[in-house]
Amino acid sequence: MGLMSAMYAGVSGLTANQRGLTVAGHNLANVETEGYVRQQMETTDSFYRTVGTSALSLMQTGHGTDVSTIKQVRDQFLDKTYREEVGRQNYYRLQYESTTEVEDIFGETEGVAFQDSMEEVWVALQEMCKEPDSIVTRSSFIQTAVSFIERAEEIYKQVGDYQVNLNTQVKNYVNRINDIAKEIYDLNHSIQKIEASGFENANDLRDRRNLLVDELSELVKVSYKEDATGIMTVYVEDYAMVTEDLVYPIDTRPINDETSMIEPYWINYDSVDLFKFDRVPSTEADTDVGALKGLLIARGQKVGRYTDIPTEPTEEDFTDEAGWFDLTSYQAAMRDYNKEVEEYKISVESSVCVSIQAQFDNLIHGIVTTINDLLCPNKEVELTDGSRIKIFDEEKASVGMDENDTPGEALFNRKSVERYTVRAVDIVNDDGTVEHKEAWVFNDEDPANNYSLFTIGEIEVNDKLMKNPSLLPLSDNGGTGDFSIELCESLLSAWQAEFDTISPSDYTKQNFNSYYTEMIGLLGTNGQKYKNVYNSQENLVNSVDNQRQAVHAVDSDEDLTNIIKYQQGYNANSRFINAVNQMLEHLLNTLGR
Numbered sequence: 330m331g332l333m334s335a336m337y338a339g340v341s342g343l344t345a346n347q348r349g350l351t352v353a354g355h356n357l358a359n360v361e362t363e364g365y366v367r368q369q370m371e372t373t374d375s376f377y378r379t380v381g382t383s384a385l386s387l388m389q390t391g392h393g394t395d396v397s398t399i400k401q402v403r404d405q406f407l408d409k410t411y412r413e414e415v416g417r418q419n420y421y422r423l424q425y426e427s428t429t430e431v432e433d434i435f436g437e438t439e440g441v442a443f444q445d446s447m448e449e450v451w452v453a454l455q456e457m458c459k460e461p462d463s464i465v466t467r468s469s470f471i472q473t474a475v476s477f478i479e480r481a482e483e484i485y486k487q488v489g490d491y492q493v494n495l496n497t498q499v500k501n502y503v504n505r506i507n508d509i510a511k512e513i514y515d516l517n518h519s520i521q522k523i524e525a526s527g528f529e530n531a532n533d534l535r536d537r538r539n540l541l542v543d544e545l546s547e548l549v550k551v552s553y554k555e556d557a558t559g560i561m562t563v564y565v566e567d568y569a570m571v572t573e574d575l576v577y578p579i580d581t582r583p584i585n586d587e588t589s590m591i592e593p594y595w596i597n598y599d600s601v602d603l604f605k606f607d608r609v610p611s612t613e614a615d616t617d618v619g620a621l622k623g624l625l626i627a628r629g630q631k632v633g634r635y636t637d638i639p640t641e642p643t644e645e646d647f648t649d650e651a652g653w654f655d656l657t658s659y660q661a662a663m664r665d666y667n668k669e670v671e672e673y674k675i676s677v678e679s680s681v682c683v684s685i686q687a688q689f690d691n692l693i694h695g696i697v698t699t700i701n702d703l704l705c706p707n708k709e710v711e712l713t714d715g716s717r718i719k720i721f722d723e724e725k726a727s728v729g730m731d732e733n734d735t736p737g738e739a740l741f742n743r744k745s746v747e748r749y750t751v752r753a754v755d756i757v758n759d760d761g762t763v764e765h766k767e768a769w770v771f772n773d774e775d776p777a778n779n780y781s782l783f784t785i786g787e788i789e790v791n792d793k794l795m796k797n798p799s800l801l802p803l804s805d806n807g808g809t810g811d812f813s814i815e816l817c818e819s820l821l822s823a824w825q826a827e828f829d830t831i832s833p834s835d836y837t838k839q840n841f842n843s844y845y846t847e848m849i850g851l852l853g854t855n856g857q858k859y860k861n862v863y864n865s866q867e868n869l870v871n872s873v874d875n876q877r878q879a880v881h882a883v884d885s886d887e888d889l890t891n892i893i894k895y896q897q898g899y900n901a902n903s904r905f906i907n908a909v910n911q912m913l914e915h916l917l918n919t920l921g922r
Contacts, residue, residue, distance in 0.1 A: 335909045338375075341393030342902035345372050348396050349895035353888040364540030366401045366881040367888075368532050401532050407877045408539070412546035414873060416618040418866035419547045420610075421859050423623035428681045428856035434487045435685075435849060446480045447845060449473050450696075451824060457803075458817035462730060467798035474740060475790045481693050485686065485785040492682050493589045495628045500581055502548055502621045503593050506565070507578045509545045513538055513563055514576045520559040531559070549603075550618040568598055579603055584630055592630070593621065606630065609674050626679055633686030634784050635694045636776040637677050639669035639833050670833045678832060681855065688831060688848045690785050696841055697741045697783050699823050703816060704802050705739040705748065707771050713755040713763055720756075721749055721769035727813045729800040737769060738800045742791050745780040746772050 352370045359365040375392040436442045453473040457466040516538045523531040538561065545551050545563070552564040556573075563571040570577050577598070581591040593603040603621075610617040610626060617623075642662040647655040677683050708722040721737055728734040739748055749769035756764045775781045794801055805813050827838035831847045839847055 336906065336913075338393035339902050339906035339909060341375055341395065342905070343899060345370075345394045345396055346895040346899040346902060348399070350892060350899065352399055353891040353895065356883045356888045357885060357892075360883040360885060362536075364536050364543070365883065366403055366532070366536050366539070367883045368399050369402050370396060370399050372396055399530055399532065401530075401535060402881050403539075404877065404880045407873060407880065411870065411873045411877055412543060412551060413618070414866060414870050415543070416546045416548075416550060416620075417612065418863060418870050419620035420617050420623035421863040421866060423620050424627050424681065425856060425859035425863050427624070427627035428852065428859055430491060431488060431681055431685055432849075432852060432856060434484055434491065435852075443480060443484055444845060444849075446477050447842060450477050451842070454820060454824065458821055461803040461812040461817055464798050467801050467803075471740070471790060471794050471798055471801070475795070478693075478741070478788055478790060481689070481785055482788075485689065488682055488686055488689075489632055492628050492632070495624060496581075496589070496591050498624060499591055499593065499621070502624070503579055503581055506545065506548055506570075506621070507576075509541050510563065510565075510570050510576050510578065513541050513545075513561065513571050516541075517560045517571070517573065524559050546619075548620050549622065550615070566603055568595060588631060590628065590630070592625070606675065609679055627681050629680030629683030630676065631683060633677060633680075633683035633688075633690065634779075634782070635687060635691035636782065636784075637673065637683070637687040638691055639666055639673055641666055641833065673833060678834075681852070684832075685848070685852055691829060692841065692844055692848065693785050693788070694783050695828050695844075697788055699828075700820065701739040701741055701748075701783075703819050703823060705737055710754075711757045713757055718754070719771035719773060720754070721771065723806075726806060727802040727816050728804050728806045729802050730804045730812070731797065731799045734804070734806070735800050736802055736806065738791060738793060738802055740791055740794060740801070741783065741788050743780065743783060744787050744789050748772065 349370050352368050356367045372394045375395045378392065450470075450473050453466075453470040457463075457470040460466045516534050520531040520534050520538070523529055523534070542551065542553060542561075542563070545565070549565050550567075552567075553561055555561045560573045561571070562569060562573070565579075568577070570579075578596055579593050580596050581593050584590050584592050595601050595603060604625060606626070608614060608616060610622075642659060644654060644659060647659040647662070649655075677687055704727065706722040706725045707719040708725070709717055709719050711717050723736065726736045728736045729738060737749065742748060748771065750772055751767060751769055754766065754768050754770065756766065756768070758764055772781065774783065780787060803812050803816060805811050824842075825840050828840050828844055830836060830838055831844065831851060
């Protein structure tokens with residue numbers, strides 16, 4: 330039995346070294362295979378047979394070696410770190426790419442810059458104010474205003490089209506996420522089936538599954554866990570997407586009836602949104618992960634308008650003519666304003682598209698209403714029912730230089746809503762008397778009604794002025810025919826005067842030109858910030874991946890060394906078996922005599 334035990338030990342050595350040669354050869358064959366993790370054979374003692382006892386211990390003989398497992402050489406900590414950081418890298422990659430696209434639309438880096446359009450309006454305004462009685466300068470100013478509005482609409486539309494065009498990319502990401510989830514589900518059951526016997530590890534299938542988890546981590550925030558049977562449960566944005574029994578897919582749907590943009594949602598989890606946009610994305614909160622989320626945040630959930638920018642209430646707004654300050658109402662307004670600012674930071678400021686749309690629309694709205702209110706001024710009056718309205722201020726208004734001295738012609742109109750509605754009103758004068766008159770009541774802007782706003786897309790140059798520039802109200806209303814020097818000076822001064830801050834967090838008011846410069850500068854600054862974070866993340870991801878490769882990548886020199894080692898071991902065991910065979914042959918021949 331001793332020789333047979335020795336024979337068994339030699340055979341087990343042959344088997345183990347042969348398996349070792351296979352593993353090393355498999356590693357070398359996959360040295361260029363993406364996602365392949367090098368495999369390593371582990372051996373253990375085979376069983377022992379007790380042949381007797383002694384005073385000190387059992388007397389045992391070994392029966393060679395067994396291959397205990399062929400394992401993957403992975404570092405789970407590095408895998409987890411890589412997947413977290415690559416998701417953040419792709420989030421900021423999409424932020425940077427979107428910012429670059431928007432910069433190109435405004436043409437400040439190349440092409441026709443909108444800054445040129447603003448400069449043309451300013452020059453035409455200056456020339457008109459030099460010769461306000463000239464039909465040529467008036468016509469030039471009006472035509473420049475037409476070009477200005479058309480260029481603004483074109484840019485605004487291009488940003489909106491870019492938002493909608495991202496639907497294709499969103500759908501592609503969603504489809505790929507679902508495909509990955511389905512493949513992981515199939516791999517789970519293939520791995521479970523192969524490893525159920527306990528004699529084999531489905532290492533190549535595990536490589537494919539891990540590669541898919543890597544890819545999924547680029548698109549969305551991912552977490553996962555694996556049970557003892559080899560089933561990996563995958564969570565996407567804290568919802569289980571792949572379980573042992575099911576795959577929970579996502580789909581896309583229109584955000585609302587007002588936009589063509591789409592959003593991803595869970596089909597099975599009561600149709601809840603895939604992402605919660607309820608706070609400003611940050612690394613600290615771990616809410617800046619995944620290319621899909623980066624794309625959606627950069628795009629935004631709506632088309633930005635000037636009404637999205639909160640306006641801080643002032644104490645003057647709550648002080649009456651007698652000087653009494655309504656502190657309670659002011660404090661309530663400030664609370665509402667602070668809530669609006671928080672919402673602005675989440676839904677507007679964090680999105681490159683929505684924020685630039687809102688700021689740009691605010692600029693155009695400011696230019697249009699400022700010029701209109703000087704050419705066609707309003708005043709606020711109190712009615713007998715206590716309400717206050719705006720009416721056309723006939724006393725301050727200038728007139729055209731046509732034969733009828735036509736007043737009330739604004740340069741810019743709303744496409745769907747007239748500037749004034751003529752109706753009878755009862756006005757309470759400063760002395761308490763009531764004046765019944767027919768007035769031009771200003772149709773005020775209503776944030777709930779887009780058609781009532783002087784917003785891009787709803788603005789057009791007054792057609793009457795385009796046909797007859799003499800109607801442009803630049804003349805005094807005293808009937809002398811003289812042009813209004815005061816109005817011309819006001820138009821020029823208004824262009825240079827403080828207009829608004831770029832955002833609620835900025836306290837420096839800008840004029841029109843500096844507002845635009847600051848807006849584009851902020852866009853470029855944010856783009857550079859995203860680029861810097863992306864580059865930093867790229868370096869970090871590469872560093873972690875290099876550490877991963879050092880652990881699980883195939884080392885050709887090591888595996889070639891292993892081949893020589895296993896080959897020598899195989900040969901040694903062969904010679905051992907030959908020696909045992911010769912001993913058995915000699916023993917049998919001796920006994921046979």
